[in-house]
Amino acid sequence: MTTIFTKIIQGEIPCYKVAEDDNHIAFLDINPNAEGHTLCVPKQEVNKLFDLDEQAYQALMAFSRKVALALEKTISCQRIGMSVIGLEVPHVHVHLIPLHTMADATFSKKVSLTPEAFTALAAKIAAAL
Numbered sequence: 313m314t315t316i317f318t319k320i321i322q323g324e325i326p327c328y329k330v331a332e333d334d335n336h337i338a339f340l341d342i343n344p345n346a347e348g349h350t351l352c353v354p355k356q357e358v359n360k361l362f363d364l365d366e367q368a369y370q371a372l373m374a375f376s377r378k379v380a381l382a383l384e385k386t387i388s389c390q391r392i393g394m395s396v397i398g399l400e401v402p403h404v405h406v407h408l409i410p411l412h413t414m415a416d417a418t419f420s421k422k423v424s425l426t427p428e429a430f431t432a433l434a435a436k437i438a439a440a441l
Contacts, residue, residue, distance in 0.1 A: 315403040317353045328434035331382070331441055335368070336375040338408075340434055344423055345409050346416045348387035348433060352376040352406040359402045376406045382440035383408055386433075393417045 389410035
């Protein structure tokens, strides 16, 4: 079954894209824990992180690192947290979350942004890559 992330990758569902290469895409989470909360997703639809082969796993981590460094340049925060849970969408994805407190990493505190704010933020992060 095609996941929502595959539909985003194929352009069937819009996103606030931050970065993309041949094998990955990064876009802002539309229900973010903090401003700048970004998802890094391999274009290959694989359910679990450790089901990726070694090369695909390493490539996803390298792509996520590149995006995290751009987030640090863009968002004022103490650090960028990384989480891989994968229960809501059965497609590997790395959460990159600008952290101010531990509560930002709990997935219980959410922030709201307007579509214009999402668009401007995505462009700002992309420019920092």
